[in-house]
Amino acid sequence: MSSYLISGGRPLNGQLHVHGSKNAALPIIAASLLYQGVTVIRGCPDILDVRYMIKILRSIGCGVVYQDDMLQIDASEICLENISRECIGKMRSSILLLGAALGRCRHMTLDYPGGCTIGARPVDIHLKALEQMGVHIEEVDGAIHCETEGLSGARIVLPYPSVGATENLMMAGAMAEGITWIQNAAKEPEVSDLAGFLSAMGVSIYGAGTDRIGILGKCSLHHTEYRVMSDRIVAGTYLLAVAGTGGEIELLNVAEQHMHCLLHLCEAMGCEVRMTEKGVRLKSARRLFAVEDIHTQPFPGFPTDMQSQLMAVLATARGESVIYEHIFENRFRTAGELQKMGADIQIKNNRAVIRGVRKLKGCHVSARDLRGGAALVIAGLMAEGDTIVENSIFVERGYQDICKDLTQLGAEIRHSRDAREG
Structure with missing residues (x-):
């Protein structure tokens, strides 16, 4: 021990x-899956949760290079069926993969995420919001199975300003048809940092840092280099x-x-x-x-x-x-x-x-x-x-x-x- x-x-x-922020780096790493190409993230902290996320990305077919504080992710081809269930169970932030994966692949099966035992932290806020965007969700053998014929923009009012749910909806909204509005959104600086990354990638996003965020979906994405807060x-x-x-x-x-x-x-x-x-x-x-x-x-x-x-x-x-x-x-x-x-x-x-x-x-x-x-x-x-x-x-x-x-x-x-x- x-x-x-x-x-x-x-x-x-x-x-x-x-060093760079854990709570900013993890959703930005997840958001890199939206682009079918190479993304470079600088200022990425060398911590266990980042290492777990890298293992998850490699398990689904991403090419990953991690050197000093630079993380290079090639998400040209991914296969979600091979996702590392072991790493999912070790970190709460694995739930952040859901919005990006549904936006790109239209389906994902995810074990309930693990992490620190500081409270219940239910994922129902994430799931109920994604249902409003056209995602069908059911529990299969203790895992969350999500599928959609295509995400649709929606006006979503969160019951609580959950940081993770706000971030998942921002990523899903980037690939949805139409405009997604998130009301009672989280205002944490890490949410604004994810918005900065998405904007640098080509997503039209407004209002980050306030309680109302708008995302215009189906924008053309491109190669991005971004430094984490x-x-x-x-x-x-x-x-x-x-x-x-x-x-x-x-x-x-x-x-x-x-x-x-x-x-x-x-x-x-x-x-x-x-x-x-x-x-x-x-x-x-x-x-x-x-x-x-x-x-x-x-x-x-x-x-x-x-x-x-x-x-x-x-x-x-x-x-x-x-x-x-x-x-x-x-x-x-x-x-x-x-x-x-x-x-x-x-x-x-x-x-x-x-x-x-x-x-x-x-x-x-x-x-x-x-x-x-x-x-x-x-x-x-x-x-x-x-x-x-x-x-x-x-x-x-x-x-x-x-x-x-x-x-x-x-x-x-x-x-x-x-x-x-x-």
């Missing part, structure tokens, strides 16, 4: 470049790591408009935050202040993907903090591991009350999901003594090399297949 071994208590200082969740994780341990950091390749809510919270905790010509700089206070009434919300609100990391930092803040989780019901699972380290956290339904303690103490903890694993790494850096974080494979799904990055800032952290033997 792979683990992180961390010796805590060291302030972090330095400068880091933030930087990862705002990775950037936020490193900012909170520095906030929790003390010190100062400058993050390069960061957009303030993507992180406004988190930066505001860092200031409320007592950190100094300012934008630079290259990105954002944060200087931590000696001891942070608690923050009341933090609510996870769709963008531009506070992201659920940052909730676990913030909880770890608030565990030693002065006073009482309250976090409300409104998106995923199992996001508080990390609280139990933080309690092992001495955190005073009480959970009731979707509410977490965190009473700051003076110090966390290093111990043996286990990651149960991607962002929760990152939170435990932060807690280990803050803690007195040594911490072992098991199941590092979860963290590797979204962070290119968290050990290398944190070591560059002065942390003492290493990766081990079995850190207990180290």
Whole structure:
């Protein structure tokens, strides 16, 4: 079992470049299937979820070259019958293949996607919306079988601004007959990045970044080279790591408009935050202040993907903090591991009350999901003594090399297949 071994208590200082976004790269990779030719994606992070997606593309016949941060995909010929069911079961984002595959091939059978166990995350929003575009859907032997005689543009009102459903509909709309309107669409920056890619490919798309997106179907597509946006969740994780341990950091390749809510919270905790010509700089206070009434919300609100990391930092803040989780019901699972380290956290339904303690103490903890694993790494850096974080494979799904990055800032952290033997 792979683990992180961390010796805590060291302030972090330095400068880091933030790699490309996981949540932007995966739908863009899926969208490359729309074009029967070669697509080049730059700034693509070398993380497990990208590797799984590459295996899926190769299994259906795509030619894929991955070198440094450049991903070249030749989707001239594909055969969906050979799709890797093993990789589908390992990652939630495999559902993003549905819109592109239906647009191009008019059929797809997909096992229910896997990934982190942070909540139900049903795919019914995706499926019901695609039905409105002319897709017939049935469950066959535990898998989702989708088929259409041809996608038709539709006016679709999402019951919730789901990022994945919005992205699937954008890809399906690109190949549909007529215009597709998505109302109550997700406004996350990653949705806008997918729109930028589709536009560069030749799709006429309007309104990305608002709650109403329009897509004109059947546009002529062409070869595209596109650079993925930087990862705002990775950037936020490193900012909170520095906030929790003390010190100062400058993050390069960061957009303030993507992180406004988190930066505001860092200031409320007592950190100094300012934008630079290259990105954002944060200087931590000696001891942070608690923050009341933090609510996870769709963008531009506070992201659920940052909730676990913030909880770890608030565990030693002065006073009482309250976090409300409104998106995923199992996001508080990390609280139990933080309690092992001495955190005073009480959970009731979707509410977490965190009473700051003076110090966390290093111990043996286990990651149960991607962002929760990152939170435990932060807690280990803050803690007195040594911490072992098991199941590092979860963290590797979204962070290119968290050990290398944190070591560059002065942390003492290493990766081990079995850190207990180290």
